[in-house]
Amino acid sequence: MSAAADEAPSLNVELLGADERRHRFAMFGLSVPALLLVALVLLAPFSWLTWLSLFDASGALSSENYARLLRPAYINSFLSTLEVSALVTGICVLLGYPVAYLLSQLSQRTAQILLVFIILPFWTSVLVRTYAWLVLLQREGIINTWLKQLGLISESLPLVNNLTGTVIGMVHVMLPFLILPLYSSMRAIDPVYLKAAANCGASPAQAFRQVFLPLSAPGLGAGGALTFVLCLGFYLTPALLGGGRVAMWSTQIADAVSKFANWGAASALSVALLVVTSLILLLMRWGVQRLGTSVGEH
Amino acid sequence: MHLRRFAFAGLIGTAAICAASSAFANDTLTVAGLGGNLQKDLSATLWQPAAAGAGVSISEETQDGIAAVRVQVQSGSPTWDVVHLGADECAVGGKEGLFEPLDYNVVKSDGFDKKAYGKDWIATNTYSVVLAWRTDAYKDKHPTSWKDFWDVKAFPGRRALSAYPQEMMEITLLGAGVAKDALYPLDTKLALERLKEIKPNISVWWSSGAQSAQILKDKEVDMMAIWGSRVASVIKDGAPVEFTYQDGLLGYGCMAILKGSKNVAAAQKFIAGVVSPEIQARIPEMMPYYGPSNSLAFKVGKFSPEVLAKSNMSPENVAKQTPIDTNWWRDNSELVREDYSLLMSN
Numbered sequence: 260m261s262a263a264a265d266e267a268p269s270l271n272v273e274l275l276g277a278d279e280r281r282h283r284f285a286m287f288g289l290s291v292p293a294l295l296l297v298a299l300v301l302l303a304p305f306s307w308l309t310w311l312s313l314f315d316a317s318g319a320l321s322s323e324n325y326a327r328l329l330r331p332a333y334i335n336s337f338l339s340t341l342e343v344s345a346l347v348t349g350i351c352v353l354l355g356y357p358v359a360y361l362l363s364q365l366s367q368r369t370a371q372i373l374l375v376f377i378i379l380p381f382w383t384s385v386l387v388r389t390y391a392w393l394v395l396l397q398r399e400g401i402i403n404t405w406l407k408q409l410g411l412i413s414e415s416l417p418l419v420n421n422l423t424g425t426v427i428g429m430v431h432v433m434l435p436f437l438i439l440p441l442y443s444s445m446r447a448i449d450p451v452y453l454k455a456a457a458n459c460g461a462s463p464a465q466a467f468r469q470v471f472l473p474l475s476a477p478g479l480g481a482g483g484a485l486t487f488v489l490c491l492g493f494y495l496t497p498a499l500l501g502g503g504r505v506a507m508w509s510t511q512i513a514d515a516v517s518k519f520a521n522w523g524a525a526s527a528l529s530v531a532l533l534v535v536t537s538l539i540l541l542l543m544r545w546g547v548q549r550l551g552t553s554v555g556e557h
Numbered sequence: 558m559h560l561r562r563f564a565f566a567g568l569i570g571t572a573a574i575c576a577a578s579s580a581f582a583n584d585t586l587t588v589a590g591l592g593g594n595l596q597k598d599l600s601a602t603l604w605q606p607a608a609a610g611a612g613v614s615i616s617e618e619t620q621d622g623i624a625a626v627r628v629q630v631q632s633g634s635p636t637w638d639v640v641h642l643g644a645d646e647c648a649v650g651g652k653e654g655l656f657e658p659l660d661y662n663v664v665k666s667d668g669f670d671k672k673a674y675g676k677d678w679i680a681t682n683t684y685s686v687v688l689a690w691r692t693d694a695y696k697d698k699h700p701t702s703w704k705d706f707w708d709v710k711a712f713p714g715r716r717a718l719s720a721y722p723q724e725m726m727e728i729t730l731l732g733a734g735v736a737k738d739a740l741y742p743l744d745t746k747l748a749l750e751r752l753k754e755i756k757p758n759i760s761v762w763w764s765s766g767a768q769s770a771q772i773l774k775d776k777e778v779d780m781m782a783i784w785g786s787r788v789a790s791v792i793k794d795g796a797p798v799e800f801t802y803q804d805g806l807l808g809y810g811c812m813a814i815l816k817g818s819k820n821v822a823a824a825q826k827f828i829a830g831v832v833s834p835e836i837q838a839r840i841p842e843m844m845p846y847y848g849p850s851n852s853l854a855f856k857v858g859k860f861s862p863e864v865l866a867k868s869n870m871s872p873e874n875v876a877k878q879t880p881i882d883t884n885w886w887r888d889n890s891e892l893v894r895e896d897y898s899l900l901m902s903n
Contacts, residue, residue, distance in 0.1 A: 332895035335903060398715070398760075399776045420761045420777070503720035503762020506902035518721070519891050520624040520649070 305533070312526035324527035333528075336506035337535075343422070343497070343505060344490035347429045348437075351486050354430070355437040356479065362438075363445035374442070377435050385432055389499045392428045393419060396500075420502025428496040436489060437482040444478020445471075480547030487543070488536055508532055584613045586820055586827055589626075590641040592619035595786075599641065599810075602843040603681060607830030613823045623650055630655045630816050638818040639827065644809035645723060647678035648887035656813040657821050664829040668853030672880045673809055680809035680850035681831050682840060685785035685869040685878060686724040689800035694779035702804045703732030706780060707751065709758050714779030716755070717772055720762040722897035723886055724806045725752075727879065728782055731804050741882040745893055752900055762901050773798055785869050789846040802869060805878040809850060834858075841868040848875075 315321040327333065358377070362370045380388065395401050396419035403415040418424055448471060456466035494509040501507075508528065515525035588604060590596035600617060608615045618637055620626065623646040629635040642650070650656055656677035666674050673680035688706060690699050700712050706728070718725050727740055729748040760778055763769040770787045772778050774796045788800045812831060814824045830836055837849035838858030848870030849855075855872060865871040869878070 330895060332899040335899055339902060393771075397772075397775055397777050417760065420772075498764060499768070502760065503764060503901050506898060511898075514894070516624055517622055518894070520622075520627050521891075 308526045309530055311522050312530050314523050316521060316523065324523045325531075327524060328527060328531055332506075333511060336508055336511050337531075339506045340491060340508040343425065343429070343507065344487050344493075347426055347433055347490050348483055348487040350426065350430050351433050351437040352479070352483060355434055355441060355482070359438050359441040359445055359478075362442050363448070370442075377438055380431070381435060385495055388431060389428050389496050392424065392431070392500060396424050396427065419500055421504050422501070424500040424502070425497045425505045428500045429490060429493060432496060433486045433489065437486045440482040440485065441475065441478045444481070445475050448474045476547055480543060484540055484543045488540065491532060491536055491539075584820075584823060586613050586615045586638045586824055587618055587636060588615050588639045588641070588827075589618040589620040589637040591621070595810075596641070598844045598847075599682065602839045603831045603836055604827075606836050606839070607827055607833075610830040610833075610836070611823065611826035613820075613827060615827070622646060623655075626650060626655055626815065627653070633817060635815040635817050637815055638820045638824050639812055639814055641681065641810060641812050644673075644678070644680055644811045644881070644883040645886045645890065647811040647813050648675060648883040649890075650813060651675050651677045652887055655816055657816055657818060657824075659814070659828065660825050663825045664832060666832075668834060668851040668856075669832075670850075670852075670880050672882055672884075673850050674811075675884075678811045678813040679828065679832055680811045681828075682810045682844070683848040683850050683870055684808050684810065685802060685846070685848070686728070686782055686806040686808065687785050687788060687800045687802060688728075688780070688804065689773060689783050689788040689791075689798055690780040691773070691776060691778075692797040692799055693776075699799065700780055701801060703728045704734070706782075707732045707755055709755070712780065714758075715760040715777070716758050717761040717763055717769070717778040717781035717783075718752075718759055719769070719782060720764040720898075720901060722893045723890065724808065724881065725782065725897070726893065727806050727881065728804065729755075731879070737879045740879060741885050743885065743889075743893075745889075745896070749896055749900060752897075756900065785846040789867075802874045802877045805869070807848075807869070807875070807878045807880045809881070809883065810847075841865070841871070 312324050313320055313322075315323040328337075362373055365373070393400075397403070398415040398417075400419070402418065403412075406412045407415070418427075452470050452474070453466050456470045457463070461469065492509055493507060494513060497505045497507045498510060512525050512528045512532075515521045515528060586608065590599060596617070596619065604615055604617075620629075620637070620640060623642060626637075626640050626642070626646075627650075629637055647656075658677045659674075659679060664679060666679065669680065673683075688700060688703060692699065694714050695712065700706060700708075705712050706716065726743050726745065726748045729751045730740055730744060731737070733747060733751050735744065735747075761768075761772050761781075763772060763781075766784055766787050769781070769783045770791050773781060773783060773788065774791045774794060783800070785800070785802075785805070788798060791798050792800075812828050814821055814828070818824060832851055834849075834851050834853035834857045837851040837854035840847060840849045840854065841858070841860055841864050845864065845867045846869060848868055850870075852870070852872075852875075855870070860868070860871070865873065868874065
């Protein structure tokens with residue numbers, strides 16, 4: 260009797276284990292198409308890209324393509340790409356955080372209506388939006404003309420064909436990418452926590468800083484990282500609104516392909532961008548985790 | 558029985574038609590141009606009559622430059638036979654061995670500048686890079702040469718240059734007083750120094766033809782270097798703008814036969830037609846502000862003074878300008894581009 264009772268659970272464990280394995284195997288089987296797709300459209304091209312970057316124009320194995328990245332023109336555009344991306348991400352955070360916060364405090368219904376206005380620009384082509392900024396910002400554009408008619412300025416402000424115009428255009432394109440993940444993470448924060456903080460004697464500012472901000476940090480990190488990474492590869496807006504002054508890494512890649520037909524150089528530039536992007540993402544993840552814990556400890 | 562014979566005859570007939578149409582297909586040249594209005598104009602002005610003259614039909618494709626051509630040739634069996642490119646790209650392609658050599662017994666180079674053809678490519682048209690200005694910004698006296706472009710005291714105002722160094726290095730040196738026939742090899746050091754001087758007055762470095770026209774039309778700049786064809790369209794739109802061919806740069810569009818093309822002989826005949834004086838003489842009237850690459854066009858054609866005044870290649874206008882040395886750019890383009898882009902953004 261007791262022997263049988265001992266046997267039964269072990270038999271059960273075995274059966275359960277087999278079942279579990281079968282289940283996992285089936286799940287793996289289901290994800291095979293997706294894995295194949297990723298391998299086909301991501302890993303294979305990326306390996307090919309890396310392979311290409313190892314050969315010079317004559318087809319010999321060389322480090323020429325990577326050595327060129329250290330030349331001043333490339334270092335300059337690399338630093339400027341990081342600078343522009345950081346600036347745009349920073350402004351997006353400053354503008355986007357309050358908007359996401361407001362949305363998260365409103366009723367679900369009102370928030371959904373307001374969200375439409377944030378998603379609306381997604382339905383317009385980036386090209387059209389960029390040209391619209393050109394019309395608004397240029398020397399004889401709408402903004403400068405109004406400011407002059409109001410007597411606020413006598414000479415037109417240089418608002419476009421420089422860094423200012425590029426950043427304005429990029430922030431406009433990028434803002435939804437920051438607000439949406441941030442909003443969904445803020446929605447998930449239970450308001451009871453804030454009430455609990457108030458019950459413990461926290462002022463609204465304290466409750467926000469010590470409870471809400473750390474809890475929204477993962478969303479902020481995700482949105483910020485997404486924005487920053489998308490900025491790193493931005494081509495169209497800087498090319499149209501930068502007036503040739505804003506050197507972006509993507510412009511160098513495009514030139515290497517279309518102006519010089521130098522696939523090796525273009526590949527090396529792309530590999531470098533991908534590696535740096537990955538490093539920055541890792542760094543950001545680490546930073547956000549620290550932010551989440553350290554603010555929470557106070 | 559009868560029915561079967563009939564069916565058999567029908568089969569043979571169909572086969573014969575197929576054979577005939579495939580024989581006909583061999584005489585179809587695939588010509589790939591850079592697309593847009595330029596290709597439409599080139600096709601109507603040069604390609605269609607040249608194809609008719611050579612007894613071939615052409616089917617048109619578009620491409621976006623030497624990178625696409627390289628991919629076609631590397632594939633081993635290119636689907637294009639003939640490409641139209643900028644001459645610097647033809648020179649690069651020639652150096653890389655992407656083209657079949659041109660047979661200069663078939664293609665006649667009489668009437669061509671020596672810089673306008675190579676072993677395996679020939680210029681089919683010219684374009685000009687000119688100095689243009691807003692007449693509402695310069696009412697009393699307007700700039701007349703690149704020296705004035707650099708003279709910010711006598712001619713204040715916002716300026717624009719191209720974001721790519723080709724032609725810009727040349728006009729910089731002309732502005733610095735370098736003689737036309739002493740331009741090449743370009744003194745890049747002097748050019749970059751002079752560009753650095755003018756940089757604070759450059760408000761846009763334009764990177765496309767459409768952009769160059771837009772900034773002039775919208776008064777974003779007062780004075781600029783721009784393609785003749787683009788400034789012509791701005792003037793046509795009614796903007797208060799003028800330009801001069803004085804000190805202009807002459808560049809070329811060119812054609813070449815892709816290595817591995819199965820229609821080389823027909824392509825040679827086609828290109829011979831495109832560059833013949835008779836067909837080239839169609840350019841001044843049908844494509845004003847572009848020019849024939851073959852100067853004999855002005856011998857065989859009779860043009861009104863208005864057409865001659867507009868054409869960048871009329872004997873009077875061509876004397877004011879300097880042809881670009883595409884071979885110099887073929888060998889130096891990449892490094893000059895790096896220095897130039899560093900200068901723009903630093």
